[in-house]
């Protein structure tokens with residue numbers, strides 16, 4: 098359960114007194130998530146999410162994240178809206194942490210996405226890229242290729258305790274990706290963490306996207322590569338090409354990929370898997386004492402990497418030319 102910071106009742110009451118969201122009826126810590134501390138608040142005016150930002154979120158990035166959510170919502174994307182205090186502020190402090198209240202989104206995330214979910218996700222991802230097109234702020238991706246070596250170095254000596262040979266194969270992947278990482282692809286605002294737990298569905302339709310705290314300015318096709326990793330592998334770590342095909346085709350129905358993006362897809366998918374393997378590995382080896390959090394398994398992404406290493410072309414992820 099991701100509650101890193103305990104919030105005493107009196108501190109919460111003082112924090113909420115700056116808002117006009119009604120009287121607090123109940124609140125509780127949210128079990129899902131690994132990055133920040135989240136509470137659900139029920140008040141006389143409805144439900145809200147209170148987030149206290151933890152270690153990986155830099156305070157200086159918060160204006161980007163909060164401004165982005167406002168911008169995307171104004172452009173028709175269903176995403177959390179930061180709530181303003183009576184004084185007009187969206188960002189406050191609670192228990193020594195930067196903290197915000199955002200609107201609650203209805204919907205449920207799917208644990209085992211089917212082809213129809215992958216199709217809906219592809220469409221939603223392209224919609225997100227379009228909605229972010231004229232967002233004026235920039236945020237370089239701190240967890241792109243240049244950010245991976247420091248993570249590896251932090252975990253290198255202990256990696257083989259997690260799986261035999263993990264250090265050597267990660268070292269080799271990292272060297273290859275540093276050497277050949279695609280540059281200058283079409284880009285803009287990307288979500289960069291659009292895993293199944295960050296996408297809500299009502300029926301077969303996406304009802305909302307959450308958790309914009311890795312959002313940044315990077316290649317659109319890298320965002321698609323992250324989603325292929327997160328949505329299209331089966332429990333036995335085989336890649337489901339039908340799911341990949343549904344996702345990519347739905348994405349391309351809104352925003353066709355350029356040939357250089359298609360050519361880059363295998364490397365982007367491999368890099369995306371390495372990025373999540375590395376952050377998970379560092380977290381796995383460094384669970385904060387007393388934190389109510391279940392770290393995510395880095396080996397899920399080590400296994401995906403075994404697939405990506407053998408991929409030669411985007412067709413193997415289900416890409417095919419847009420019919421036209």
Ligand SMILES: Nc1ncnc2c1ncn2[C@@H]1O[C@H](COP(=O)(O)OP(=O)(O)O)[C@@H](O)[C@H]1O
Pocket residue numbers: 099127129130131132133134135146177199200201202203294295307308309310
């Ligand atoms: N705006 C929201 N509306 C409804 N539920 C939310 C909202 N934001 C977060 N949640 C719930 O809180 C959980 C954790 O949120 P998330 O942003 O993914 O946390 P973390 O950044 O710590 O990973 C989500 O899986 C979801 O259940």
Ligand SMILES: N[C@@H](CCOP(=O)(O)O)C(=O)O
Pocket residue numbers: 129130131132290292294295308373376377393
């Ligand atoms: N999606 C990442 C971890 C970030 O967790 P989230 O709850 O913010 O999506 C992973 O699976 O490694």
